[in-house]
Amino acid sequence: xxxxxxxxxxxxxxxxxxxxxxxxxxxxxxxxxxxxxxxxxxxxxxxxxxxxxxxxxxxxxxxxxxxxxxxxxxxxxxxxxxxxxxxxxxxxxxxxxxxxxxxxxxxxxxxxxxxxxxxxxxxxxxxxxxxxxxxxxxxxxxxxxxxxxxxxxxxxxxxxxxxxxxxxxxxxxxxxxxxxxxxxxxxxxxxxxxxxxxxxxxxxxxxxxxxxxxxxxxxxxxxxxxxxxxxxxxxxxxxxxxxxxxxxxxxxxxxxxxxxxxxxxxxxxxxxxxxxxxxxxxxxxxxxxxxxxxxxxxxxxxxxxxxxxxxxxxxxxxxxxxxxxxxxxxxxxxxxxxxxxxxxxxxxxxxxxxxxxxxxxxx
Amino acid sequence: xxxxxxxxxxxxxxxxxxxxxxxxxxxxxxxxxxxxxxxxxxxxxxxxxxxxxxxxxxxxxxxxxxxxxxxxxxxxxxxxxxxxxxxxxxxxxxxxxxxxxxxxxxxxxxxxxxxxxxxxxxxxxxxxxxxxxxxxxxxxxxxxxxxxxxxxxxxxxxxxxxxxxxxxxxxxxxxxxxxxxxxxxxxxxxxxxxxxxxxxxxxxxxxxxxxxxxxxxxxxxxxxxxxxxxxxxxxxxxxxxxxxxxxxxxxxxxxxxxxxxxxxxxxxxxxxxxxxxxxxxxxxxxxxxxxxxxxxxxxxxxxxxxxxxxxxxxxxxxxxxxxxxxxxxxxxxxxxxxxxxxxxxxxxxxxxxxxxxxxxxxx
Numbered sequence: 001x002x003x004x005x006x007x008x009x010x011x012x013x014x015x016x017x018x019x020x021x022x023x024x025x026x027x028x029x030x031x032x033x034x035x036x037x038x039x040x041x042x043x044x045x046x047x048x049x050x051x052x053x054x055x056x057x058x059x060x061x062x063x064x065x066x067x068x069x070x071x072x073x074x075x076x077x078x079x080x081x082x083x084x085x086x087x088x089x090x091x092x093x094x095x096x097x098x099x100x101x102x103x104x105x106x107x108x109x110x111x112x113x114x115x116x117x118x119x120x121x122x123x124x125x126x127x128x129x130x131x132x133x134x135x136x137x138x139x140x141x142x143x144x145x146x147x148x149x150x151x152x153x154x155x156x157x158x159x160x161x162x163x164x165x166x167x168x169x170x171x172x173x174x175x176x177x178x179x180x181x182x183x184x185x186x187x188x189x190x191x192x193x194x195x196x197x198x199x200x201x202x203x204x205x206x207x208x209x210x211x212x213x214x215x216x217x218x219x220x221x222x223x224x225x226x227x228x229x230x231x232x233x234x235x236x237x238x239x240x241x242x243x244x245x246x247x248x249x250x251x252x253x254x255x256x257x258x259x260x261x262x263x264x265x266x267x268x269x270x271x272x273x274x275x276x277x278x279x280x281x282x283x284x285x286x287x288x289x290x291x292x293x294x295x296x297x298x299x300x301x302x303x304x305x306x307x308x309x310x311x312x313x314x315x316x317x318x319x320x321x322x323x324x325x326x327x328x329x330x331x332x333x334x335x336x337x338x339x340x341x342x343x344x345x346x347x348x349x350x351x352x353x354x355x356x357x358x359x360x361x362x363x
Numbered sequence: 364x365x366x367x368x369x370x371x372x373x374x375x376x377x378x379x380x381x382x383x384x385x386x387x388x389x390x391x392x393x394x395x396x397x398x399x400x401x402x403x404x405x406x407x408x409x410x411x412x413x414x415x416x417x418x419x420x421x422x423x424x425x426x427x428x429x430x431x432x433x434x435x436x437x438x439x440x441x442x443x444x445x446x447x448x449x450x451x452x453x454x455x456x457x458x459x460x461x462x463x464x465x466x467x468x469x470x471x472x473x474x475x476x477x478x479x480x481x482x483x484x485x486x487x488x489x490x491x492x493x494x495x496x497x498x499x500x501x502x503x504x505x506x507x508x509x510x511x512x513x514x515x516x517x518x519x520x521x522x523x524x525x526x527x528x529x530x531x532x533x534x535x536x537x538x539x540x541x542x543x544x545x546x547x548x549x550x551x552x553x554x555x556x557x558x559x560x561x562x563x564x565x566x567x568x569x570x571x572x573x574x575x576x577x578x579x580x581x582x583x584x585x586x587x588x589x590x591x592x593x594x595x596x597x598x599x600x601x602x603x604x605x606x607x608x609x610x611x612x613x614x615x616x617x618x619x620x621x622x623x624x625x626x627x628x629x630x631x632x633x634x635x636x637x638x639x640x641x642x643x644x645x646x647x648x649x650x651x652x653x654x655x656x657x658x659x660x661x662x663x664x665x666x667x668x669x670x671x672x673x674x675x676x677x678x679x680x681x682x683x684x685x686x687x688x689x690x691x692x693x694x695x696x697x698x699x700x701x702x703x704x705x706x707x708x709x710x711x712x713x714x715x716x717x718x719x720x721x722x723x724x725x726x
Contacts, residue, residue, distance in 0.1 A: 038667060039468070059568050059655075078657065078673065102472065105402070109475045109487075110467040124472070175545045182538045187555075187571075205422050208550075292422075294441070304401060310441070 003030050004052055004071075006134055011048045011101070016125050018090070019046045019101040022111075025301045026103065026131050027054075033067040034229050035060055041082035041111075050093040055086050083114040090119075101127035132306035136298060137320040142230065143344055146300070146322055149232035150342050150353035152225045156181055157236045157356045160195065160221045164240050164363050170195040170208045173219075181225060190224035190231035190303040201237065201336030204293060204328060215241035218251075220336055224303060231303040233324050234354045235340030238361040250287065250335045251360050257281040257327040258339040258358070261295060265325075265343055265350035271295075271313035278327040279311065287329045296324035299342055321345045322353070366393050367415055367434075369497055374411045374464070379488050381453070382409045382464040385474075388664045389466065389494050390417075396430040397592050398423055404445035404474075413456040418449055446477040453482075464490035495669035499661060500683040505593065506707055509662070509685055512595035513705050513716035515588045519544055520599045520719045523558065523584050527603050527726050533558040533571045536582075544588060553587035553594035553666040564600065564699030567656060567691060578604035581614075583699055587666060594666040596687050597717045598703030601724040613650065613698045614723050620644040620690040621702040621721070624658060628688075628706055628713035634658075634676035641690040642674065650692045659687035662705055684708045685716070 001009070007019055007030070021027055022043040028034040030044050031054055042060075046052040051072060056064055058075030065073065074089045076082040090097060097119055102112070105128045116122060138146065156177050163176040173195045181189075196206045197213045201220040213219060217240045224233035237254075239247065257278035264277045275295040282291045294310035299322050307315050309323060321344070328338030342353040364372070370382055370393070384390055385406040391397040393407050394417055405423075409415040414435060419427055421438030428436065437452045439445040453460060460482055465475075467489045479485060501509065519540045526539040536558045544552075560576045563569045564583040576582060580603045587596035600617075602610065620641035627640045638658040645654045657673035662685050670678050672686060684707070691701030705716040 063568070078671075079675070104473040104476065105471055107472045108468055109465065109470045109472060110489075110491075112472045112475070113467065126473075128473075171545065171550070175542060179538060179542060182534065185534075187534070192550075205426070308441075312442070 003134065004046055007046045007130075008048055010130050011046065014125070016099045016101045017048065017095055017097045019127055020044075020086075021046070021103065021127070021131070023103050023106040026135075028229055029131070029135055029301055031064070031067070031069040033064045033069050035063065041076060041086065043086070045086070045090060047093060047095050050095050053089055055082070055089065083111065083118060087118040097122065099123045099125055101125040101130070103128050103131065135300055136306055137318055138300060138322050138344070139320070142300065143320070143322070145228045145230045146232070146342065146344070147353050149225055149227035149230050150234070150355070152181065152184065152186060152227055153223060153232040153234040153342075154354055154356040155184070156223050156225070157221055157234060161238050161361060161363060164213055164219060164238070166214060167212050169210050169212055170197055170200075171210060173213070174208050177223065186225045186227065188226040190226050190233060194220070194222040196220045196336070199333050202330045202332055202334055203336065204330050204338070213240060216244070217241070218243065218247055218335065218337060220338060222338065222340070229301060231299060231301070232342055232354070233299055233303055233340065234342065234356065235326055235328075235338045236356055236358070236361075237337045237339060238363055240363050242362065243360065246331075247335050248360070250329050250331065250337050253282055253285040253287055254327055254329050254337045254339050255358055255360070258325060258341070261325045261327065262341060262343055262350060262352060265317065265345055267317060267319050267345055267347065269317050271307055271309040271315050271317070272311050274317070274325070275309055275311045275313075278325070282327060282329060287331075290329045290331050291327060292330065293328065296326050296340070298323045317345045319345050319347050366497065367409055370409050370493075371411055373493050374409065377488070379462045379464045380411065380458055380460045382490050383407075383449075384409070384466065384490070384494070386466050386469040389498075391592055392494070392498055392664055394427070394430070394432040396427045396432050398426065404439060404449065406449070408449070408453060410456060410458050413458050416452060418445070418452065446474065446481060450481040460485065462486045462488055464488040464493070466491050466494065498663055499669055500681055501663060501685050501707070502683070505663065506683070506685070508591045508593045509595070509705065509707070510716050512588055512590035512593050513597070513718070515544065515547065515549060515590055516586060516595040516597040516705075517717055517719040518547070519586050519588070520584055520597060524601050524724060524726060527576055527582060527601070529577060530575045532573050532575055533560055533563075534573060536576070537571050540586065549588045549590065551589040553589050553596060557583070557585040559583045559699070560603075562696050565693045565695055565697055566699065567693050567701070576603055579607070580604070581606065581610055581698065581700060583701060585701070585703070592664060594662060594664070595705055595717070596662055596666055596703065597705065597719065598689055598701045599719055599721070599724075600700045600702065601726055603726050605725065606723065609694075610698050611723070613692050613694065613700050616645055616648040616650055617690055617692050617700045617702050618721055618723070621688060621704070624688045624690065625704060625706055625713060625715060628680065628708055630680060630682050630708055630710065632680050634670055634672040634678050634680070635674050637680070637688070638672055638674045638676075641688070645690060645692060650694075653692045653694050654690060655693060656691065659689050659703070661686045680708045682708050682710050
């Protein structure tokens with residue numbers, strides 16, 4: 001069953017007349033067409049039975065066709081009201097529209113108002129959860145892309161560690177990484193590449209800056225690439241010069257926590273249990289107050305997607321789910337360590353997609 | 364009058380109890396705090412008289428203070444409902460909230476629903492136009508930043524033209540440009556840097572790719588930087604090797620159209636008149652059907668902001684407005700030329716912020 005058919009089944013089961021999908025990540029998931037329409041209207045409308053259609057700016061129609069969307073495409077130009085174009089196209093399908101599923105976490109109020117005005121007595125149903133549940137389990141084609149994306153992230157860490165030398169700035173290291181990736185065809189990172197050194201690594205919210213890296217620093221890399229529409233996300237922390245006792249101690253605790261959580265991954269375990277597995281090790285070592293964030297997050301078309309792996313999420317992991325595991329300890333002003341892998345749940349346990357070594361690299 | 368006070372005046376004039384601003388560009392404009400909160404809540408709430416407050420993720424509070432916001436800051440953490448934190452904080456101000464201004468082009472339906480549930484009998488007013496009108500006229504401090512951003516764009520074009528040589532790919536040229544900018548401290552471009560060569564330049568929607576640049580190509584650069592929170596946006600088209608007659612003819616028409624529109628800029632002229640000034644020259648030369656987009660767009664904190672300079676916009680230009688002028692002619696599969704400047708309206712006419720030469724550069 002393809003993705004359109006899966007949504008059609010959902011519409012029938014829930015007695016919803018149609019779904020209108022406008023989140024660009026979801027449009028890509030459903031149609032294969034990736035576009036950032038900015039303020040212009042981009043969406044896919046799917047009915048229980050009638051033929052689905054994609055609506056996009058007129059000038060993007062060739063791109064949408066090239067991307068592999070074989071259904072109808074309706075274009076709109078800047079001088080017309082795109083929502084009216086949508087309305088007229090939907091009417092032509094001859095379906096009575098009383099219940100419409102939309103992504104409430106994405107649709108803006110002005111579009112919602114426009115739909116309310118155009119379609120009489122429309123009831124809106126939340127579609128976000130349903131699409132999240134579709135996207136959360138990756139098929140083999142998606143897994144293969146995610147493996148490739150993870151391999152590029154591994155390569156980026158390798159480039160970054162080789163670039164480190166006395167006096168080089170964080171931004172310079174970041175630039176070397178991104179330049180090397182561009183040469184391998186990476187045009188977009190999944191988020192701003194982060195290189196934090198010394199005490200800056202102890203801020204989970206720090207920004208890559210002008211600080212000069214020096215002997216005795218831990219250097220934290222957090223980065224990922226967008227590859228064929230899918231994201232990777234890796235963190236490694238390395239030592240420049242011989243680490244001191246506290247740096248070594250913190251690193252060991254985070255590594256043990258990370259390995260324990262990774263090895264605990266299997267179908268049926270809950271997000272909370274995975275979070276707890278890592279957190280308990282860090283708490284027992286006395287660093288619990290310094291592990292200030294969740295264990296990880298879903299990964300796929302979006303770099304942060306459903307589900308959130310935190311201590312009160314009782315959702316069970318299933319074969320084909322892909323997410324990050326990224327415990328960290330941040331002793332303010334002193335030591336910061338985070339280790340992050342991308343993992344996939346397999347029938348028997350776990351496949352770790354990111355493969356850069358995790359034992360402490362001393363440069 | 365600072366920006367908070369300007370919004371307070373608007374609230375009083377329109378008898379609106381409060382404004383809740385969540386578009387990150389607008390939050391930056393009002394508060395000086397630039398953040399991308401992703402799915403987390405970030406906003407500024409402003410009342411007629413009561414003290415305004417900023418709401419953001421707890422861990423961003425230090426950044427918000429450092430950014431210069433001197434009002435109250437309310438943090439929220441992932442385990443609580445941020446909209447309820449907003450509600451409780453607003454209640455404490457002791458203001459009866461019946462009418463709330465929001466950015467309908469930005470607020471999502473789920474937040475709208477949450478506001479509707481929390482605040483009883485709330486009436487919503489559209490705030491987008493009001494903020495657009497505030498942002499459209501730049502003060503001297505903003506103009507100075509925009510000049511600096513434009514100078515960095517000029518430098519980028521200079522680097523790009525110097526990088527062109529037989530066989531170099533578009534992506535390689537783009538990489539050289541971005542690398543040079545990083546060395547000058549530019550961390551973010553205002554949009555994906557575009558380098559299009561040969562027939563690809565004839566697609567106004569083309570993407571920088573692997574095409575090898577060769578003698579006889581026109582090469583189109585479209586790029587901009589984000590500098591101190593403000594954007595630049597420049598396009599130049601250059602010739603690699605001696606251009607043929609058609610390339611020269613198209614270039615000349617676009618240049619005449621661009622110069623005419625730039626020179627027509629002054630307080631009181633309308634967006635439509637500016638568009639028409641350029642369009643008429645292109646139409647008279649027989650290329651009218653190939654100028655397929657508007658003349659330009661407002662420029663500031665956002666790379667595309669209010670107003671849109673198109674043929675049916677009767678809005679009058681005022682001193683301090685900054686926008687792009689970017690006519691183009693795209694003869695499909697053959698020749699593409701666009702020339703784009705960032706301009707500011709002055710009391711006496713126009714200040715052109717981008718300064719890279721516009722006579723055809725033959726490399």
